[in-house]
Amino acid sequence: MKPYRIALSxxxxxxxxGMANAQSTIAPRSLDLTFxxxxxxxxxxxxxxxxxxxxxxxxxxxxLGAYWELAAIRRVLNTRTSFEARSFFGYSWAxxxxxxxxxxxxxxxxxTTALSGGAAKLNSDTTHxxxxxxxxxxxxxxxGGLSAGLAFSYMAFDQDFDARYAGAxxxxxxxxxxxxxxxxxxxxxxxxxxxxxxxxxxxGYYNLDADYGYEGLQxxxxxxxxxxxxxxxxxxxxTRWYQMGDWYTGWTLGGMYxxxxxxIDTVAGTGATLVTDDAATAMAMVEILL
Numbered sequence: 001m002k003p004y005r006i007a008l009s010x011x012x013x014x015x016x017x018g019m020a021n022a023q024s025t026i027a028p029r030s031l032d033l034t035f036x037x038x039x040x041x042x043x044x045x046x047x048x049x050x051x052x053x054x055x056x057x058x059x060x061x062x063x064l065g066a067y068w069e070l071a072a073i074r075r076v077l078n079t080r081t082s083f084e085a086r087s088f089f090g091y092s093w094a095x096x097x098x099x100x101x102x103x104x105x106x107x108x109x110x111x112t113t114a115l116s117g118g119a120a121k122l123n124s125d126t127t128h129x130x131x132x133x134x135x136x137x138x139x140x141x142x143x144g145g146l147s148a149g150l151a152f153s154y155m156a157f158d159q160d161f162d163a164r165y166a167g168a169x170x171x172x173x174x175x176x177x178x179x180x181x182x183x184x185x186x187x188x189x190x191x192x193x194x195x196x197x198x199x200x201x202x203x204g205y206y207n208l209d210a211d212y213g214y215e216g217l218q219x220x221x222x223x224x225x226x227x228x229x230x231x232x233x234x235x236x237x238x239t240r241w242y243q244m245g246d247w248y249t250g251w252t253l254g255g256m257y258x259x260x261x262x263x264i265d266t267v268a269g270t271g272a273t274l275v276t277d278d279a280a281t282a283m284a285m286v287e288i289l290l
Contacts, residue, residue, distance in 0.1 A: 032073040036252065038285030040067035042092045042126050045263035045277035047161060050103045057104065057122045057163050058096065065092025065126070067283055080138045084151075090128035090281075095121065102165070107173070107214045107264075107272035108221040118166025128281070130155030136185060144190020151183040153204055157261075169217040175274075177262050179231070181206030196241040204233035210262035212274055227274040231260035239287065250287035256280065 043062045050056015067090035075082045101116040136149030161173040187200035208231045214223035237254035261279035266272045 030075050032071075033290045034069075034071050034250070034287045035290060036067075036069040036071075036250075036285045036287035038067040038069070038090075038252070038283040040065050040090045040092060040128075041282045042090075042128065043280045043282075044126065044157070044159070045261055045279060047122075047124065047264060049105055049107070049163070049266050056102055057120065059094055059122055059124055061094070061124070061126075063092040063094035063124075063126065065090060067091075067128075067285065069285065069287075080140075082136050082138065082147075084134040084136065085131065086134075087131045088129060091125065092128075093123075093125040095123045104170070104219070105266045105268050105271075106219055106221070107171070107266050108216070108223050110267055110269040110271040112268055113219065115165050121164045123162040123164075125160050127158040128155065130179070132183065134183070134185060136187070138187075138189075144188055147185070147187040147189070147200075149185045151185060151202070153179070153181055153183050153206070155179045155206075161264075165218070171214060171216045171219045173215075173264065174213045175210065175262060175264055177208060177210045179206040179208055179233075183233075183235075192240070197239065199238045200236070202233075202235040204235070206231050206233065208260060208262065208276075210274055212262075212264060212272065214272060223272060225272065225274050227262050227276075229260055229262075229276060231258060231276075233258050241289075248289035250289070252283070252285040252287055254285070255282040 041064050046058070046060045048056065048058045050058065067088065069086065069088040071084065071086040073082055073084050100119060102120045104113045104115065106113060132151045132153045134149050134151035136147045138145045138147040156179065157177045159175040163170040181204055183202045183204040185200060185202050187198065189198040191197065208229045210227040212225040214221065216222065233256055235254065235256040237252055239250045239252040241248055241250045258279040260276040263275050263277050264272055265275045
């Protein structure tokens with residue numbers, strides 16, 4: 001992970017948490033700071049490194065992991081306006097074992113290599129991180145508070161693929177993606193079945209920059225590719241809050257759909273190229289109001 005990305009995320013939260021307290025007309029607290037930990041699932045475009053008619057290194061890239069989030073909400077005195085910052089980090093991993101005999105398409109040049117007599121294994125992991133900075137207005141109604149706003153958003157997905165055969169490394173691949181853009185936000189908060197509840201939908205539009213790197217071991221060679229595109233996202237989250245002693249605890253379910261997500265496409269006779277497919281993530285998170 002690049003250091004400047006971590007610094008930007010921490011700076012955003014430090015700014016929000018350091019603002020002076022004031023009473024809000026929308027909520028009894030002028031500043032909320034929450035920490036959440038979640039089960040996280042990533043459903044990304046699949047990985048395939050072999051001909052359709054033979055065994056190969058392949059993985060559907062549907063994997064489970066963990067997710068952490070730190071968020072701050074600053075409500076402005078005697079107005080309906082609030083400022084929000086959110087920083088997050090997620091990690092998921094998967095591994096796949098193929099048969100002893102595999103056919104591999106070399107990412108450089110697209111030549112086919114047949115391997116036999118050893119065990120094949122593909123390890124892959126995904127790191128997801130970023131931050132949002134938002135401004136929202138909330139209106140009181142007879143059925144709760146309705147909110148709308150805009151956010152600057154940055155998120156990244158870093159994927160690593162490590163292929164091994166007969167205990168030795170074949171190659172390593174990286175696919176790093178940066179999403180920079182904005183979101184429109186619509187939300188509701190109120191009381192549902194005697195519990196404080198909030199629902200929020202976000203609609204994003206991003207510039208997508210993807211960088212691919214291949215470093216060969218037994219399959220020697222070095223390759224670097226890049227892709228620039230645009231993509232849209234839809235994200236929905238719902239939270240219910242409970243009081244446990246002196247603590248407020250929230251239970252959140254959420255999911256995000258990404259219209260275009262970079263994918264490594266390895267074609268016989270051509271080698272590796274970058275294409276796009278859709279992707280999604282899901283979470284089940286416990287939050288604590290600090």
